[in-house]
Amino acid sequence: MGRRTRMRFVKNPPSNFYFIRRIEDPLYEASVVLTVAEFEAMRLKHYVSLTQKDSADKMGVSQPTFSRILESAHQKVTQAFVEGKNINIFGGNVNLKKPFLGYGCLSCEYEWEDPQATQDSKTTCPKCGSNDVYFLVKNPL
Numbered sequence: 501m502g503r504r505t506r507m508r509f510v511k512n513p514p515s516n517f518y519f520i521r522r523i524e525d526p527l528y529e530a531s532v533v534l535t536v537a538e539f540e541a542m543r544l545k546h547y548v549s550l551t552q553k554d555s556a557d558k559m560g561v562s563q564p565t566f567s568r569i570l571e572s573a574h575q576k577v578t579q580a581f582v583e584g585k586n587i588n589i590f591g592g593n594v595n596l597k598k599p600f601l602g603y604g605c606l607s608c609e610y611e612w613e614d615p616q617a618t619q620d621s622k623t624t625c626p627k628c629g630s631n632d633v634y635f636l637v638k639n640p641l
């Protein structure tokens with residue numbers, strides 16, 4: 501005979517269960533922007549279920565800093581829930597540790613990864629066969 505679950509009071513139901521864009525108001529900001537660090541903080545704490553200490557260690561920040569990042573993420577996600585906004589994730593000061601190394605093609609704008617890529621190597625575009633390719637390094641964000 502387990503304890504009865506107490507009723508939870510919810511002041512307002514979510515304004516939009518599917519969190520799709522409201523387009524009727526042109527001034528309505530449809531999205532909140534989560535930084536990659538905020539996303540990672542939520543992932544480590546609530547998805548991987550690490551402690552704040554372990555999460556902070558994984559991200560290379562102090563626990564107070566991690567706590568601040570997580571709090572900011574919670575505020576944004578809550579705002580998205582309450583106001584029915586999309587959540588976009590990009591930007592912020594993060595080190596993705598593994599830079600993109602490869603080439604880009606000037607003819608067709610295709611970009612491909614090659615961990616052995618160097619400034620001097622000669623290669624051709626695998627998509628269009630052009631020799632007009634350039635060395636490409638991306639340290640994202």
Ligand SMILES: [Zn+2]
Nearest residue numbers: 605608625628
């Ligand atoms: Zn190409």
